[in-house]
Ligand SMILES: Nc1ncnc2c1ncn2[C@@H]1O[C@H](COP(=O)(O)OP(=O)(O)OP(=O)(O)O)[C@@H](O)[C@H]1O
Ligand code: SF4
């Protein structure tokens with residue numbers, strides 16, 4: 001259905017995605033994990049045809065067999081809602097504070113399907129019920145600030161579902177939510193994917209929610225997919241040194257998940273930081289932080305190998 005073939009994205013500061021190849025079939029559930037700055041959101045924006053203006057792209061993106069690599073905005077617009085929809089991290093910034101949430105969700109229904117006001121209101125209530133919002137008609141008349149964080153995220157999911165997309169991309173959909181609500185929202189996404197046969201791409205720092213909700217996972221670092229495979233296999237037996245570091249840096253499940261201000265803590269990471277684009281090595285991008293590094297790692301670009309398409313010549317890459 002959606003296929004990326006050697007997609008690369010470059011900014012003036014350097015290359016942000018390198019030769020990303022990926023296939024997403026109907027009903028697939030794919031997790032994308034990696035530290036901040038590894039290119040997850042940029043990859044998602046490319047799948048939506050929304051790469052930043054400053055980006056130079058190469059490679060191909062095919063949707064339902066149609067090459068969309070050079071498609072203009074007019075070609076993308078109808079596809080965006082109906083084939084590929086996206087939900088973003090911060091529900092508050094994605095909803096108009098002065099608009100009733102039901103009207104926001106009704107808009108694409110009226111625009112894309114030509115529904116009347118009453119028909120759209122009925123469909124909004126159905127969508128709200130589908131995302132488990134209690135009292136759907138009453139909720140539809142509310143403004144965003146009258147809803148809880150979890151309810152606002154459910155409204156955004158309903159909005160993304162309005163045009164019945166074949167693929168839903170959820171970019172960190174639960175970081176603003178507390179742990180229990182986050183779990184419910186993730187489970188809802190899985191239920192919807194199963195019921196509708198809708199593919200789901202879940203971008204998350206939270207390895208536990210990726211483990212719970214996806215069948216395959218791609219691990220990103222410095223604009224590369226360094227390892228990929230079945231979610232259970234990769235998370236239980238990581239092979240790439242970066243994936244191993246990411247899993248080893250997982251917080252103690254007993255440790256507090258919130259800081260003093262009550263904000264959800266991000267995963268602790270591997271020693272060192274993701275360098276800026278201009279500082280990424282030409283060879284393996286993990287060079288400089290890797291315990292197994294060899295002299296030529298920073299200059300020789302690894303070739304993907306083995307069933308996990310490992311980007312590291314030093315590790316064997318068993319199935
Ligand atoms: N418009 C832009 N102009 C220049 N560089 C950009 C732009 N958008 C993204 N980048 C760069 O691309 C890289 C990947 O960014 P991206 O937002 O995809 O990371 P991410 O994996 O989503 O991180 P996070 O987990 O923090 O959301 C970063 O180095 C970022 O600075
Ligand atoms: S190529 Fe070298 S630096 Fe990169 S992950 Fe493998 S051993 Fe580490």
Ligand SMILES: [Mg+2]
Nearest residue numbers: 040041042171
């Ligand atoms: Mg991001």
